[in-house]
Amino acid sequence: MDFQLRWTYKSHGRNLDFQSAFTNGKEALLIAEDLLKTGRLKEITFVDEMDQSWTLKEMKKLLQEVKEQPHYVKAYFDGGFDLSTKKAGVGAVIYYRQNGKNYRLRSSTSFDELDSNNEAEYAAFHYAVKQLEELGVHHLPVTFLGDSKVVLKQLAGEWPCYEESFNRWLDRIEEALKDLHIKPTYTHIARKENEEADTLAAQAMHGKEISSTYEIE
Structure with a gap:
């Protein structure tokens, strides 16, 4: 901070x-x-x-x-959807500093109830926020990075959202951020810069879920 x-x-x-x-x-x-x-x-x-x-x-x-708490937090997110299997996967990669050391958290999960790749992106952002909650991040600024320009622009209030189902996701995300007193910064990045979260989402979509934390030297 x-x-x-x-x-x-x-x-x-x-x-x-x-x-x-x-x-x-x-x-x-x-x-x-x-x-x-x-x-x-x-x-x-x-x-x-x-x-x-x-x-x-x-x-x-x-x-x-x-x-002693996580700080200097950056959260990458990505979501994917397989039209043939109707399976969705989301991935989150969170970088943070704690007790003088740097860490990277990698996490992913799958969904059966989503309907499109666009919805998977909203679910991925919400999933990243829930990972922050489990990590103990609160009352802090957090930078969120992703290749979904639509999701980031809508959360920043710069673009409108007309889909009712997507608005429900936006409401859930904003409520979760409010509960944690997180001050978000939304950063759009190229897909190649979001490779790690993209890989996690793709793996989860095909049944391989990840949960790990590493110290970064």
């Missing part, structure tokens, strides 16, 4: 307000400590990407807690 510093600095009898660019929590604390050494710091606040404010004491406690 990144933070912005906002502080009041006393100079020549005047109080001046400043704010920084966003930076990681560790660096934000180091900057705050440097400002304190000047003896001119009147007040300092840390504001995270969710627009929540923290005092210096709260910030130190938060960073210790965050270190």
Whole structure:
């Protein structure tokens, strides 16, 4: 999680307000400590990407807690549908940092009740959110990446959705994100950049489901 510093600095009898660019929590604390050494710091606040404010004491406690929880999360998703068998598969690949180490979670499952490849894409996004919930991701910004431009644009509110069945998926996704207090960023990527999630979805569609977590060196 990144933070912005906002502080009041006393100079020549005047109080001046400043704010920084966003930076990681560790660096934000180091900057705050440097400002304190000047003896001119009147007040300092840390504001995270969710627009929540923290005092210096709260910030130190938060960073210790965050270190033990998943953060810097990126979630890739993809869905597929086999018209001949009426089987759908979805895949999710989640990259995150926890306790100073980087991890990759790979997961997939199949569906029998979906009707099209488009619906599989919505189901895949919802599945990725549920994986985040199981991982313990909450009150954090998360970047979602996929090659389904329609799903991402509709979730971002940039494109309308006229299909009732797809709207139901959008409602489920938005409710799940709200429950977890996740601040989403939607990023459309080329299919070749989404190969891992695509492979997981294809394997699940043909009966091979995956669930694994690896530490990334």
